Amino acid sequence: MYSQLKNIEIFKPLSNEALEKLAAVSKRVEHQKGTILIYADKIEPYFYILESGIARAYSDGENQQITFWFGQSGAVLFSFNSYINNGPGYENIELLENCSLIQIRLTDLFSLYDQHLEIANWGRKIAEQELIATERRLIDRAFKGAAERYQDFLDQSPRLIKSVALKHIASYLGVTQVTLSRIRAAHK
Amino acid sequence: MYSQLKNIEIFKPLSNEALEKLAAVSKRVEHQKGTILIYADKIEPYFYILESGIARAYSDGENQQITFWFGQSGAVLFSFNSYINNGPGYENIELLENCSLIQIRLTDLFSLYDQHLEIANWGRKIAEQELIATERRLIDRAFKGAAERYQDFLDQSPRLIKSVALKHIASYLGVTQVTLSRIRAAHK
DNA sequence: GGCAACATTTTACAAATGTTAAAAAATGAA
DNA sequence: TTCATTTTTTAACATTTGTAAAATGTTGCC
Numbered sequence A, B: 001m002y003s004q005l006k007n008i009e010i011f012k013p014l015s016n017e018a019l020e021k022l023a024a025v026s027k028r029v030e031h032q033k034g035t036i037l038i039y040a041d042k043i044e045p046y047f048y049i050l051e052s053g054i055a056r057a058y059s060d061g062e063n064q065q066i067t068f069w070f071g072q073s074g075a076v077l078f079s080f081n082s083y084i085n086n087g088p089g090y091e092n093i094e095l096l097e098n099c100s101l102i103q104i105r106l107t108d109l110f111s112l113y114d115q116h117l118e119i120a121n122w123g124r125k126i127a128e129q130e131l132i133a134t135e136r137r138l139i140d141r142a143f144k145g146a147a148e149r150y151q152d153f154l155d156q157s158p159r160l161i162k163s164v165a166l167k168h169i170a171s172y173l174g175v176t177q178v179t180l181s182r183i184r185a186a187h188k
Numbered sequence C: 001g002g003c004a005a006c007a008t009t010t011t012a013c014a015a016a017t018g019t020t021a022a023a024a025a026a027t028g029a030a
Numbered sequence D: 001t002t003c004a005t006t007t008t009t010t011a012a013c014a015t016t017t018g019t020a021a022a023a024t025g026t027t028g029c030c
Helices: A016-025 A080-085 A106-113 A117-143 A146-156 A158-163 A166-173 A177-187 B016-024 B080-085 B106-113 B117-143 B146-156 B158-163 B166-173 B177-187
Strands: A026-031 A036-038 A046-052 A055-060 A065-071 A092-095 A099-105 B026-031 B036-038 B046-052 B055-060 B065-071 B092-095 B099-105
Touching (some): A046 A106, A080 B117, A117 B080, B146 B158, B146 B177
Antiparallel strands (some): B026 B099, B055 B092
16 A cells, blocks of 8 residues: 555655555545445544545535535545544535545544654644635635636636536535526626 | 643643643733734734634625634634645734733744644644534535524524624625624514 | 436526615714 | 714615526437
């Protein structure tokens, strides 16, 4: 595993020694398009890093399904509430393509956090990067209209436009599919 | 400082030894209501823990000011982008009451993160808790109407209703002040 | 190809929220 | 208290977005 992790962006800041410790508890897994990797309301015992493919996180409402996260190659992928509070999650994670993932058992990861300073700080930075990205999205919702958020999405995630259903992008942007269609029609 | 930090919720998980190290770089400061503690577009060199009083974070738009965070006693308070990326922030933080705060220089905090395993994990958990709270808000925006978000706010932050201007609460909830007034009128 | 299933767009109408302006209420300082 | 300032509410109207349903487009499979 060591030589495989070396090439993944998120592991690059780590020393060889830390990487070896992570490699010892990492396993590569492959899953097909359509797989629900993580189910809401379950305590999910694994943490993943997406090596190739794309995924989305969504929650089910009464008569709607809201996608609130997309992950591409290099993304970390885990049930927030399992990872953070050891409780059942609120998100499902679906693979939108065949995916290759690095899988780490949470108990192994937590044990490394408690033993290894460098890995603890690596985990801290993962949470911090997710945090700042999430808050940016919350603020963008306030300052930018739906059309601008769509344009930003086009600019920043061209890869996703090709392979993600527009209904998922619509809910990610915080509008209905009808509104997104109108935005797209006006845009031409 | 040690005996003062001991009574603050966020420090309670820490061992005496870790707490002493943090106490050595902590300083208590007092600021008056109305103080802008953190300015957007500046690299902010301090991290704060709010001991008493309340604060809000906001960003300035062209013709509006959006409040996207409130802090009460026990909250951590820092410029996200300074803390995380050593870059200029996007938020101003204003004290809405006279406040007592614990102040820690970021360089001191980072140096402890790099030296002390327990403190590194403490910092990791701070980021994780902020992350899960922020994502919850993003998801609530999708699933709940403005009226329900207002009710949740009343239930969860009764302390804030008394002392925060409704215009700030309106933008925090993602609606205009006029809409919030309508919600309140309908609620009676 | 042709069918079935699913995704996307379009249309018409309804509901929610925004905008602007003014009135009413609350607040704070002299 | 009184006056000036600020905050909050209300009103009328405009705009955006949502809902439901039909029309069109796309995909994959036999």
